[in-house]
Amino acid sequence: MNGDRHFNKQFLCACLDQDHYRFQPSTWKQLLELQISLNDTLHVLRHGSIDEEPEFDATLGHWRFTAHGKSVDEKELTITFAFVETEGVLILTIAE
Amino acid sequence: MRCGCGEQTTVIRGDYLFVESGLSNVTLHGVELLKCDECGSLTPVLSEINKLMQVIAEALVLKPSQLTGKEVRYLRKYIGFTGEQFGKKLGLTKEHVSRMENEKYPVGTQTDRLIRYVAISASSNLESQMERLFDRLEAIKDEKLQARIEINPATGSVEYAAA
Numbered sequence: 001m002n003g004d005r006h007f008n009k010q011f012l013c014a015c016l017d018q019d020h021y022r023f024q025p026s027t028w029k030q031l032l033e034l035q036i037s038l039n040d041t042l043h044v045l046r047h048g049s050i051d052e053e054p055e056f057d058a059t060l061g062h063w064r065f066t067a068h069g070k071s072v073d074e075k076e077l078t079i080t081f082a083f084v085e086t087e088g089v090l091i092l093t094i095a096e
Numbered sequence: 097m098r099c100g101c102g103e104q105t106t107v108i109r110g111d112y113l114f115v116e117s118g119l120s121n122v123t124l125h126g127v128e129l130l131k132c133d134e135c136g137s138l139t140p141v142l143s144e145i146n147k148l149m150q151v152i153a154e155a156l157v158l159k160p161s162q163l164t165g166k167e168v169r170y171l172r173k174y175i176g177f178t179g180e181q182f183g184k185k186l187g188l189t190k191e192h193v194s195r196m197e198n199e200k201y202p203v204g205t206q207t208d209r210l211i212r213y214v215a216i217s218a219s220s221n222l223e224s225q226m227e228r229l230f231d232r233l234e235a236i237k238d239e240k241l242q243a244r245i246e247i248n249p250a251t252g253s254v255e256y257a258a259a
Contacts, residue, residue: 019146025097025105025130025139028116037118038149039173072173 012067012090013046015083021090030094040071041092044079057082066095103134112140114247117152118170121259124148125248148249149174150221155245155254157212157225161237165199168211172197175218185214205238 015021023031031038048069057064062082071077078095099105108131114122128141142148153174156167163171172182172193179190179197186193186207195201203211212229216222242259 017146019144021145022141022143023145025099025141028139029137031116037170037173038116038145039118039170039176043173043176072176073178 009050012050012081015090016042016045020088021081021092024091024093027093034094036071036075036077036094040073040075040077041079041094043072044069044077045081045092048077048079097130099130099132099135099137099139101132101135101137103132105130105132105139107131107141110138112138114140116140117149118173119152119166119245121164121242122152122155122245122247125246127249142249144249147252148247151247151249151252151254152245153215153219153222154225155247155256157215157222157229158232159243159245160232160235160256161239161243162205162208163203163211164242165197165203168193168203169197171211171215175215177218182214185218186210208236209233 030036031041045067048067051066051068054063054065056062060082062084064080064082067079067081069077080093080095081090083090097105108129109126110129112124112127112129113120114124124140124142130139130141131137132139153171156163156171159167172179177185179193183190183193188196188207192201196203196207216226216229244257244259246255246257247253
């Protein structure tokens, strides 16, 4: 999947539902700084939209996707994520 | 793995005050932590985040003392309700919900109990707690105790302690 530039929303939700995701270490700090809760982050990924054109991250060697949406309290939020095939997980980052 | 400041980290195991949950009284025991060799900051390495968030939500609906504003906000967001939607279920305005969450208004005794039931009814993850809450209702202390909630993510065990 990390060689694929198309990302299926159903697959994203399945990763979230099955707990196959984790945060980049720096994302924990971002959550606090931007006063975003874990619940908000997951809400945006589940209910938001995914950009059709992902960016290829040459350093990490995978496609980076962007999800846009509103938090539970209707605050606009952008989250980037990548699927790491070797680990079978999504890595999440908050885009500022 | 590198810290947000760009320096190397060392993996240690310890307790972590999980403020990223939106709560200031939840401690996770025995979790893997990345300790930055430079800035000294601690970052948790958490897997099974959904399970952890569910354990926290269950700990709140069964909490033996009244809910605080932050705990009300956690439960509302856990079930995915806006302040307005939540207020409608509780018979309150969204402004009232906001003030309650920001601890400008107290969480009344009946509102506290109703919030727990609304959370349980709105989330299939929490519905199994209905009977346990019913059994514990009379034991919930009405004092505004700042109870610490101690969670072992590996076992899912929860303990409440006086702050």
